[in-house]
Amino acid sequence: VKCSARGTSFNVLAPAVEFVGRYEINLLGRHQVVNALFAIALGAELGLTRDEIQRGLAACAAPKSRLQLWDAAGVTVLDDCYNANADSMVAALLVLQDLPCKGRRLAVLGDMAELGAQSAAAHAEVGRRAAESGVEQLFAVGKNAGVLAGAARAAGLNCVLEFAEVDAAAGAV
Secondary structure (H helix, E strand, C coil), X not given: CEEECXXXXXXXXXXXXXXXXXXXXXXXXXXHHHXXXXXXXXXXXXXXXXXXXXXXXXXXXXXXXXXXXXXXXXXXXXXXXXXXXXXXXXXXXXXXXXXXXXXXXXXXXXXXXXXXXXXXXXXXXXXXXXXXXXXXXEEEECCCHHXXXXXXHHCCCCXXXXXXXXXHHHHHC
């Protein structure tokens, strides 16, 4: 698996030799390879050719605000702010870890809503995983910023800032 700012490429070994080889998807992240493998298997089962499957994979694009890269005054931003959950935030942190970087890796992480009784545990998990992912600085934003930041600090990340409000965080970033 090779990840870049343009997408992800990977090699497939399959029981049907016509599906063996290199594939590319225009999606960021190693976790997307599993989704692509399911699509390849399903396409093969439905009688699609390798070329048809490759064209379908190449046409796949992430929805707005879901693991998209953009530039802001020379700073590369990995935008994954659409309806986050712990799994998607950890996936985004792993994408950030895999992407080439000439400068520092900063994470600005906000609240995950609608998690019910699992909210504190999910925010703590994301904070811990942020520390483990190699980000140099974490900006935790929202009602659960303290839980997220506390877990990141406990996991060894020293440069952590907490903000209750988005405007204050934006100014600091």
